[in-house]
Amino acid sequence: MNSFFVDATVPLRWGPHPVVGIPRVEFAIVRQALREKSGKAAFFKVERSGEARLLDSREMHYLVDLVEGRLRNIEDAAEQPFLDRLGTVARAIRDGAAASGKEFDRVSASYLSGRTDRRGLSYQASKALIRGLKLTGLGRSGSRETRDPLSEPGARCFLSTAGLHYLASSKRSTPLSASISTVLHDLIPIEKPHLTDRSHARNFARDVEWMFNHCRQIIGVSNYTAQQASLHAEGLGLEQNPRIAVSQLGSFLKASMQGRELEPVPSLFGRNFALYCSTIEIRKNHILLLKLWASLLPELGDRLPKLVFCGRWGWMYDEVKAYLASHPQLAEHVVILSDMSDAQLAWLYRSASFGLYPSLAEGWGLGAAESLDFGLPIIVSDTPSLGEATQGLMPVCPVSDMEAWRTEVRKAATDPCWGDALRDRIRRDYRPIDESAFAMRLLSLVQAEAPLEPSIAESPASRPEHTAGSSAPIHAERQRLKGMSFGKHRLGRWPVRAAGSGLPASSP
Template sequence: MRRLDAPGQPSLASQPRGLFSDLTGAVKNGVPLHVILDVSRLLSCVHRVSPSGIERVEMAYARRWLARPEAECTFVAQSLWGWFGALPRARIAALLDALEEVWDHGPPAGRGPRRAQRIALAMLAGLLRGAGRAELRRKLAGPRPSVFLLVSHRGLDRRAPIQAMRRAGARFVPLIHDLIPLTHPEFTRLPQVGRHAARIATTATFADGIIVNSAFTESVLIEHLAPHGRPIPPIAVAPLGIRPLRPAAAPLPTEPYFLCLGTVEPRKNHELLLRLWRDLALEGRTGPKLLLCGRRGWGNAQALALLDQDEALRGVVQELGPLPDGRVTELLAGARALLFPTFVEGYGLPVAEALALGVPVLCSDLPALREVGGEAPDFLDPHDQAAWRRAILDYARPDSPARAAQRARLARWQAPDWETHFAAVDRLLAEVTEAPAGLRPTRPALPEPHLAGPASVDATAA
């Protein structure tokens, strides 16, 4: 196993920056590779007006390969029957535009994200009828080496379609975002624990290479791959880029406020902030304000009870729900700091977005957040409410020395970008295709009795 950002490899920081189309893409022996990109997650998220972090990642991958020549990428999705089918490139382009319109500005008044829904439903209906299966077989039989990219975890627990894709000659490369359901099952719905274990088992069995978003995720992943008894394939540690941030001049709260981004769920530790603000209110303080941006999640009865029933929080805490990206950026740009008291993360996109805007960050002292934030944020114990109180009251002051010190450190922080991410991905894809089709780069060709089946499997069959 060799990390692709290890010493001896080209420095990620030295890679050119610019538009996705500026990159040459993965190449083997001078021939561009054929990427098969699964966009099933984007087809399934069209009912929401605000994307998850994983959906943002799949969008970035789709945009990147949509900017490449058509012969270099086939977009696919998984049908309800399990098989994969190729999707029309023009419809993918229309779907991305429709989704980004809603994500950026919110749905048109009274209509909701209907355009994206219509496009996605049409493609899903075609998959049910078998559309795209013959086209995918044709692409897999072509002269270019193929790599199947699955970057959203969706369908990663279903082994047979992935096995079929590999038997048809495609190398398989998933992106693993985190292992939270396995390391912290208390923060996950029970069915997700078994499902994520199946995802990691599929990765251990079939992955020719793996993309991870942080060295922390890599270290935890290796611990969970090792018990499967197979050599670990090449891993690319490729920090995620961030969306374009363009704060506009819009009305903002006139009083000092802090912003907390993320789904209201136990893992994000909103309860610490709500109890802190309740204490401040009971002391007679009317500021600073706390703004919560994110949808309500599951299993968070205590935090939701505080939000819904505690009169002390009226006027000092405002729950905004999910908001369009444009409005989130405006609110973030005006905040005294981003508050991120999470218990565990695989990466930390909100931290990167805040720092990219020059906004200070108070966040949990976690390995993944230190990777993202470097020396810039102030890191706090997510269990230490007293420390959070001291930091927040300090940062609320117009002359806060701690806030001024962090803003000075921000000048030395460099934002992660998608161009650097894809440079690492391209090197990984080139490496995994050096092995003969159907063989993992570091795994000997040993019999697999538990995968017994026909010698040749239709890549579009479950």
């Protein structure tokens, strides 16, 4: 009987549409667990009630097709007539997406209505139609497994971000007896709540409190995230802190494109452009790039590449919208792309002149790592995890230093030697972390009978010559937190606690 279980709630809630951000990571974890030849893992989901159950045979079949990309994605062939698009959505719901979450509804409604901004009457009507189709019970199976692995003593369970959220927000009646591990992407909504929506920050704080109180092990996606988790654990003053481990994230887009053709974006084919791939929200600092482009246009003219934002609209983006509206001269020089397929995204990375990542806060920086996977030089902010994700190989600009960004972008746009030297550096020194290495490291940590020898791995970005990944932010954070109140507890002096050894990078 299985004693190792993997939570598949995120893929099942996401459904068959292009995967981005954290869902992309959790798809990878489930996919690699399914591919493991030993077949050790059984798969479960967590309901909104907080109760968990193993997947039935139909759900397992759907899960395999979903994470292996065998299902037709919502948004494929968006130019088709409405009835054809409706048929695509209905088939997805019939095949298993009836249990998917709100993001599936939003993406499908955008696909049906043609409203990429997710606004307007047609969008709202489409969303209501989709929820009605889901409520009809399309695709629901009659029988359900009842075994709950979270209640089994001795079971070792990987808990997804969605599963953890449901547990933290519910009043689960069944005791938790399993040994639970989960992945932590960042602590940004707690450390910098002004960069996120208030309700999300409240929910996140509740989820993190549950995580630190109920999980045996928390696995950070970067050394920086693990260090911040250690600081947070010490501040909580728990009787027994969870073990903090590391499985460095890497990026997975390039591997998913093996054997597949890249798909050009027609409006950019043959054009000179710079790329920022990220959700459009306040934390990602798109406003800096808009101001930068507005200031460089009079100086560089046609030598300045088009500025391409590739990502969905998130939250707290009013400043971006207002700046674009008040600077009409940017209309011909800024391109915003949403809901790109993997084939289109890979083409953007391959075809851009250089990348940009001015984010104010990150747990890793997936878009930055993806850029290097495709050999694309990228300018990153001095957010510590970005130096770790790019292995200290790329130019770093202070996040609020407009003049530094102006100088670096000017060189990138006008000096061919700038890009040539960085591309050579990527080819020579970059060590990509592939999906299987990341996921199998993480899953081995979940299965471990006893904690591994504690250590925090030194990534290239943490060496002294690379200030973006230095330990200075950690020491600064210690000073900031020292003496602060955390509930009834007060933070004193402490060492940064144990994190598992970092993931060895795979060969190119």
